[in-house]
Amino acid sequence: MAYLDHAATTPMLDEALEAYVATAREVGNASSLHAAGRKARRRVEESRERVAAVLGARPSEVIFTGGGTESDNLAVKGIFWARRASVDRHRRVVSSAVEHHAVLDAVDWLGEHEGAEVGSLPVDPAGRVDPAVLRAELEAHGDRVALVTAMWANNEVGTVQPIGELAAAAAEYGVPFHTDAIQAVGQVPVDFAASGVSALTVTGHKLGGPVGVGALLLGRDVAATPVLHGGGQERDVRSGTLDTAGIVAFAVAVEAAVKSQQEYAARIAALRDDLVERVRRAVPDVVYNGDPVNRLPGNAHFSFPGCEGDALLLLLDAQGIACSTGSACSAGVAQPSHVLLALGADDDRARSSLRFTLGHTSSRDDVDALIAALPGAVERARRAAAYRTPR
């Protein structure tokens, strides 16, 4: 099988898996006062320090969560509630138009149920938020903005945002800035303190850790109201028994991914560039989406004119090639990607898109397999498109 969907999830690193299994064999609740509890607590705190060290945060700024969606919800809702509680006019939540649904839907929910005023930052055709656009937004509404959120790198088209500049703009207006860095950590340099962001989401399974564990890096001076109430285990902001084994494995994976980032990015970007070049040769009218330069090293995202992405996916899947059409909804029915639409693509181009993402286990063989299967699949998909559902 050629697995070209590492942005969906990537295999666990051996060292993370071993750390997980070893820790999961030990008993102990990190909140218990006895020796077993203290041992678990020690593992959690060591992990917190490791994560903090490689991501440029203080240990006290690391809040372990159940993964990316929880971290995003905590940041968006938690910071909104805290800001509104302190100053009532802080009711505007501003997000980029290309956010993941974990952010977008949380923002929309605040709009629908909490009286939030929702603002959206458009992107350019490459998927980038112009810092001047954010400045204009803040100039117009700055005194009402509770929170700005913009992802570090886009999960679909791979575009890397000018996070430092965006965070600086928000800071000028005294507005907290959250970034969903789920796709970025381990792929591009990410430093919490140096970036100037107030909150940052990271998750385990996109970088070689387990699914179901992640963190929100939350600046010490940034208030957030809890989403989950209970024992208050994590800074009284997040409750729930700490997942010691998951946290240990997560920390091992984050550390490994960040430490090897430069070497990894060079190798994978070269492989990706080769993939892009060969896809272009195989399908000359293909459209390469996203920012050609400021993009994740493992991401290649294309529109195949005249094809339906889900037909292509089926045909490639039948030949053992795993890729993605982008976001899928609950019934498994492909909707045109809001990211592609935000880039200015029309419905047809959005629906003709396919994402190939490389990761730490990728090799030239994967690219070879794709290139061998792609031309035939594109030809068939084009014929099948004559029978596409009219919209």
Add this chain to the structure above:
Amino acid sequence: MRVLAAMSGGVDSAVAAARAVDAGHDVTGVHLALSRNPKTYRTGARGCCTLEDSRDARRAADVIGIPFYVWDMADRFHEDVVDDFVAEYAAGRTPNPCLRCNEKIKFAAVLDRAIALGFDAVVTGHHARLGADGLLRRSADLAKDQSYVLAVLTREQLDRSIFPLGDSTKAEVRAEAARRGLAVAEKPDSHDICFIADGDTRGFLAQRLGEQPGDVVDATSGAVVGTHAGAYAYTVGQRRGLHLDRPAPDGRPRYVLSITPKTNTVTVGPAEALEVSQVRAERPVWTGGPRPDGPIECEVQLRAHGDVSPATVALDGDTLHAELRRPLRGVAAGQAVVAYRPDPAGDIVLGSATIAG
């Protein structure tokens, strides 16, 4: 063969897909998303377009061990089946949406796309027999027989179709599903019309067509005997819910005899006036052998699960004439007349046509 199994989430299509695998085919499962907003149909739905059905289909595919995808056919379904359904009622006819879905969606849009993607045929869980001789026959389970709603399929469509359940009874299919570990083994059968979740066809039509009050006229006397809120809500043969202001002079029950959209009139009359012995139908499809030049003797069925009558059938260009030996009641325009030739191996579908109004 590379075959595409349409999987509704019910027990029949799950077993059909499993049998196709056993028969040595390379099977891919597809669930057709037919509802524009599946979430609204989540509860109380008896159809085949809810999220739960989609999950059931996926689980069945997992158990069978085949790839599974969801195809969004909602827009096509709404245009070709739902809108058509409403328009047919508005025109005073009585459509059969399952038949239309087979004709336009399952064995057209889905089949065409499957062929283009490199599949050789479509597999469904319909209860009908389609063997090596290419003839479509009634199911071994006459109570579940679906040959009537498949009789609209053309030769080309039948040649690309596989119905693995035709020789089995529903009880056998359920038992086999349980043996195969398919969780849908005990799932209740779907009834009624899948896109009318609460089963209230009249309400569904009223929402789309609005109130259109008109007269209910007695066929014998010509007198106005009541009013109706919309002629579309009536079907030929209907007795209940007529809300007549006065009883018929002979004191006997009245039935809907015809609907005239032009004058927005519903005509009622005694039961015997319902009896029809001549049927004219349009757009014939003939798959049970060569198209006959002259009149032939066969049996006809005029509604799903309806009675059959011996008849003489003749084709004349784009028209089918049937002379019924035994008159049938409740013959509604828009339904199909299906001609069968009795056969010990299962009655053979000769052809079908749409009853003209």
